[in-house]
Amino acid sequence: MTQSLAQAMAAFAPELPLAVGYSGGADSTALLLACVQKWPGQVSAVHVHHGLQDAADDFEAHCQRVCAALDVSLTVQKMDASHAPGQSPEDAARRARYKAFEALALMDKAQVAIKSIAIAHHADDQIETLLLALSRGAGLPGLSAMPQRWTRAGLRYYRPLLRVSGADIRRWLAEQDAAFVTDPSNVDERYTRNRIRAQVLPALAQCFPHFRDTFARCSAHAAQAQAILLEVAQQDLALVGVPPRIKLLQALSQPRLANVLRHWLHSCHQATPSAAQLDELMRQIAACQTRGHALHLKIAQGFCERRGANLHWYNL
Structure with a gap:
C-alpha cells in the first residue's frame, strides 16, 4: 500500500550516520528535511554536480544555502556525466551518481563515517521504471523495478520514499514551506520517462485509481520470483x-x-x-x-x- 511521507519516515531505520543524495529538487529536499528532523546531527548531504546544464552551478549554490541553514554538512562531488555513444543520458547520470557516492565512502574515515545513503526515488518513479522495463520486453530483473534497499561497494543504500507518491511529497513540502529547485530536464518530454510522467500516469490514475499499489505488488512478485531464480542459478553454476x-x-x-x-x-x-x-x-x-x-x-x-x-x- 502507498504511504504518507510521515509513515515512510517512521518505518525508515538505516544505520547511522546517514548521507542523503541531495539534488536540490523537491523529492530530495523532502527526504533531507525529514531525515534531519528525525536524526539531528546524524545526517549529511551529498550533491552530485553533473556538469550537464548551465544551471548546475546555481543548483549547487542553492544546496549550499539550504544545508548551511540546516547546519548540515554538504559534500559536492563534481562528475563527468556525459554519455557515451549508444548510452542514454539518464543511465550516464545514474552511473556518475553512484561513482560519486562510492568516492564519498573512500574519503578519510576520520572526516566522513558514512554507513548509509538515502535516495529520494518515490512511488511514481517506481511505476515509471516498471513501464520502461515493460516497453523493453524486460525479464524479471527489470519487472522487479527498483529495490528499497541494497548494498553496493560496501555502502548500504535505501529508498525510504518508494511507496510515497510524488503528490504527497509536494504536499508535505508545502506544509514545511521549503524551497527547492526545478530541473528543466525533468519536464522535457523528449525524454521517455518524462512523457510517461506527464501523459501516462494521469491516464492510469483515471482508469485504475489504485495503480500505484497494484503495480508495486506486481514488481514485488517479480522480485520474489527473481530471488528464487538467482538461488537456482547459483546452485547450477556450482554444478557446471x-x-x-x-x-x-x-x-x-x-x-x-x-x-x-x-x-x-x-x-x-x-x-x-x-x-x-x-x-x-x-x-x-x-x-x-x-x-x-x-x-x-x-x-x-x-x-x-x-x-x-x-x-x-x-x-x-
Whole structure:
C-alpha cells in the first residue's frame, strides 16, 4: 500500500550516520528535511554536480544555502556525466551518481563515517521504471523495478520514499514551506520517462485509481520470483563449474540453461546478452556433440567460444 511521507519516515531505520543524495529538487529536499528532523546531527548531504546544464552551478549554490541553514554538512562531488555513444543520458547520470557516492565512502574515515545513503526515488518513479522495463520486453530483473534497499561497494543504500507518491511529497513540502529547485530536464518530454510522467500516469490514475499499489505488488512478485531464480542459478553454476563444462550445460532443461548462462555471464563477466544472443548460444551449446565442434558467438560486448570441454567468454 502507498504511504504518507510521515509513515515512510517512521518505518525508515538505516544505520547511522546517514548521507542523503541531495539534488536540490523537491523529492530530495523532502527526504533531507525529514531525515534531519528525525536524526539531528546524524545526517549529511551529498550533491552530485553533473556538469550537464548551465544551471548546475546555481543548483549547487542553492544546496549550499539550504544545508548551511540546516547546519548540515554538504559534500559536492563534481562528475563527468556525459554519455557515451549508444548510452542514454539518464543511465550516464545514474552511473556518475553512484561513482560519486562510492568516492564519498573512500574519503578519510576520520572526516566522513558514512554507513548509509538515502535516495529520494518515490512511488511514481517506481511505476515509471516498471513501464520502461515493460516497453523493453524486460525479464524479471527489470519487472522487479527498483529495490528499497541494497548494498553496493560496501555502502548500504535505501529508498525510504518508494511507496510515497510524488503528490504527497509536494504536499508535505508545502506544509514545511521549503524551497527547492526545478530541473528543466525533468519536464522535457523528449525524454521517455518524462512523457510517461506527464501523459501516462494521469491516464492510469483515471482508469485504475489504485495503480500505484497494484503495480508495486506486481514488481514485488517479480522480485520474489527473481530471488528464487538467482538461488537456482547459483546452485547450477556450482554444478557446471566456472568456466562451465558444456556437457553439464547440455544436461540442464532449457529454462535452467538460460538462467545459469545469464547468471554466469553477469556475475563473472558483467555481460548481459540480448534475448536473440542467448537463444543462439543455447542452440550452439546443444549442437556441440562432437569433440571438434566449434562454438564462437558474439555475446554482449565480447564473445563466447568453446575451448576443449568448457565454454569461455572474453572481451577483445
